Amino acid sequence: MWLRRSKTRARVHNAPAPKFACSSFKDVHTLLLDDEPAGGGSPGSSLESPTKPSICHRSRSVKTLIRTLSQPAPPEEIRIPGAEQTVVVYFTSLRIVRRTFEDCKAVRSILRDFRVSIDERDLSMDSGFMDELRSILGQSPEKNSKLTLPRVFIGGRYVGGVEEVRRLHESGELKKHVEGLPASEPGTCGACGGYRxxxxxxxxxxxxxxxxxxxxxxxxxxxxxxxxxxxxxxxxxx
Ligand SMILES: [Zn+2]
Ligand SMILES: [Zn+2]
Structure with missing residues (x-):
């Protein structure tokens, strides 16, 4: 290419002008064609198209960010990651506190009627559930007295205790909450006899x-x- 160009330039003085012009324009055109991306399109559009959407996109992102920052923060949702397909109930099967025992029994009975998958976590069988629940609720171990049972999570989201479950059940909302969850396995587990x-x-x-x-x-x-x-x-x- 360079060799050819120098030859062309050398011809400038000797060769007739029209022949030079024609030859040099052909070269420039070839160079432009080489620079164009494969797949066609005018040089203008090939340069502008990758830039325009990215500017728009950035502007949209900034708008979204401003909107997000200006909105009041929603109340923090308490969740159990990985429990989206079940109901989790933290309860106790001990009768030490009659009221707590009755509340746990009532909540388990209400939830079992929906015949959906329930993961019952009995704190009297494993004290590890106590630490687990405190960690989920963001409670420090010192606040022992404040941890009341039962505590219910549906589809991974914290619902509340006995009062909340009763209220949701009476208003018909509880049914909507458990809709779509997998059905419970029929019968009692042969391995543990239902004790889990x-x-x-x-x-x-x-x-x-x-x-x-x-x-x-x-x-x-x-x-x-x-x-x-x-x-x-x-x-x-x-
Ligand atoms: Zn062991
Ligand atoms: Zn079992």
């Missing part, structure tokens, strides 16, 4: 194991009651 926990295989439910070096140690695979969640019917703990 089984004895730890590792320590046979003693929550201790003997090590030659350190003597008796706490089993790390089960809870303080020597139980592990039933693999057949319970979701994995958080």
């Amino acid at each position: 926990f089984i004895l730890c295989d590792e320590c046979s439910g003693s929550h201790k194991y003997y090590s030659e070096k350190g003597g008796f140690r706490s089993c790390t695979l089960c809870n303080e009651n020597g139980l592990v969640r039933c693999p057949s019917c319970s979701c994995a703990p958080l």
Whole structure:
């Protein structure tokens, strides 16, 4: 190309003007064609098209950002990630506090009537559920007295306790909340008999194991009651 151009330039003085003009325009045209992207389109549109939408897009993004910042922040929603397809109930099966026991029983009974998948987390079977619930609700362990049971999450979203569930049930809203959730498995789980926990295989439910070096140690695979969640019917703990 350069060789050809220098030849062309050299001819400027000798060759007739029309021939030079024709030859040089052809070269420029070829250069322009080489610079154009494959697939056609005018040079103008090929330069402008990638720029225009990006400016518009940026302007839209800024507008969205301003709108988001100027809106009042919505109340923070309490959620259990990964529990979108079930109802999670934190409750106790112990009768220590009669009112709490009755409330837990009532809520479980209301929810069971919808025959949807329910993950019942009994705090009396595993104290780990207590820490789990506190962490979800953002409560510090010092506020022991404030953690009332039951606590219900539907489709991963926190619904409330017995009062909220009763109110939603009476207004017919609860049915809408559980709609679309998978149906519960019929019958009682054969592995745990419906308790949702089984004895730890590792320590046979003693929550201790003997090590030659350190003597008796706490089993790390089960809870303080020597139980592990039933693999057949319970979701994995958080
Ligand atoms: Zn164990
Ligand atoms: Zn089971």
